[in-house]
Amino acid sequence: MPQILVAAPDFSHGHNTIVTLLAEVGAHVEVAAEATEAEREKGTAKGGDFEDYVYAMLDYMARDFEDTVEFVGDNSGPLGKVGGVLIHINPRDTGNKQRRIIVEAKKTRVTMTGKNSFLKELDEAKENRVAHYAIGAVHESKAPSSCGCFRRFDGEKIVCSVLEDDHPLALEMAYKIARSELVASSLREEVKLDLSQLKAKIGEIERQLDTVKTLKTNLKGAVTNIGKADAGLKEMEASIREIAGEILLMIKTGDRS
Numbered sequence: 001m002p003q004i005l006v007a008a009p010d011f012s013h014g015h016n017t018i019v020t021l022l023a024e025v026g027a028h029v030e031v032a033a034e035a036t037e038a039e040r041e042k043g044t045a046k047g048g049d050f051e052d053y054v055y056a057m058l059d060y061m062a063r064d065f066e067d068t069v070e071f072v073g074d075n076s077g078p079l080g081k082v083g084g085v086l087i088h089i090n091p092r093d094t095g096n097k098q099r100r101i102i103v104e105a106k107k108t109r110v111t112m113t114g115k116n117s118f119l120k121e122l123d124e125a126k127e128n129r130v131a132h133y134a135i136g137a138v139h140e141s142k143a144p145s146s147c148g149c150f151r152r153f154d155g156e157k158i159v160c161s162v163l164e165d166d167h168p169l170a171l172e173m174a175y176k177i178a179r180s181e182l183v184a185s186s187l188r189e190e191v192k193l194d195l196s197q198l199k200a201k202i203g204e205i206e207r208q209l210d211t212v213k214t215l216k217t218n219l220k221g222a223v224t225n226i227g228k229a230d231a232g233l234k235e236m237e238a239s240i241r242e243i244a245g246e247i248l249l250m251i252k253t254g255d256r257s
Helices: 015-045 048-064 118-128 169-186 195-256
Strands: 068-071 085-088 100-106 133-139 150-153 157-162
Touching: 048 068, 048 085, 048 100, 048 169, 100 118, 100 169, 118 133, 118 157, 133 169, 150 169, 150 195, 157 169, 169 195
Parallel strands: 100 133, 133 157
Antiparallel strands: 068 085, 085 100, 150 157
């Protein structure tokens, strides 16, 4: 933000000097506010606001497990700044082994194939942040249709569609599943995990999240239609009252005649 530099006031010229000074201060403040807004818009264009949202949601979700959530998107690693939010799983749950989840938040369109595949970017994020699992959190408006709300990929990767609301369910499931897999793998000798059953459970979550998305869409449409119907009812009520008023006027006029 630009610094606001204002000289010490000189009261020797009285009231006019104070007015001029206040006007100068106001001008500086306005310039500073415009600069701040411009920077905010740049951040929004790059997905900065969405990345902050994803970080805040994950930090909230991690409290129950006492995991540590760290924003690392501004820090460069060996492969640059890929990988924005790093989750350190509580070593109490992993037999004191370090296990990390890296989350890459995107508010731009992503592709799942080719040299610019988002899956390759997630692999790079894992390498860049020395993580064991990667989650691609894509804004709902930009999420690839091939992933639906939630999809797990080989190589410890999940891509999920994130709706900016009070509790993004797909993001929560991605975090909890990634965490569970890492905890289980770190305690492999102590925990016998039925991989086929795990895959079936994850598949059920994927299907139900898609159903939730459909229901939310339908509900939103229903709310919109209810609003339209309510507005239509109000118009009809007003029209009925207007007609009733006309009838009363006709009767009144008729009485006079």
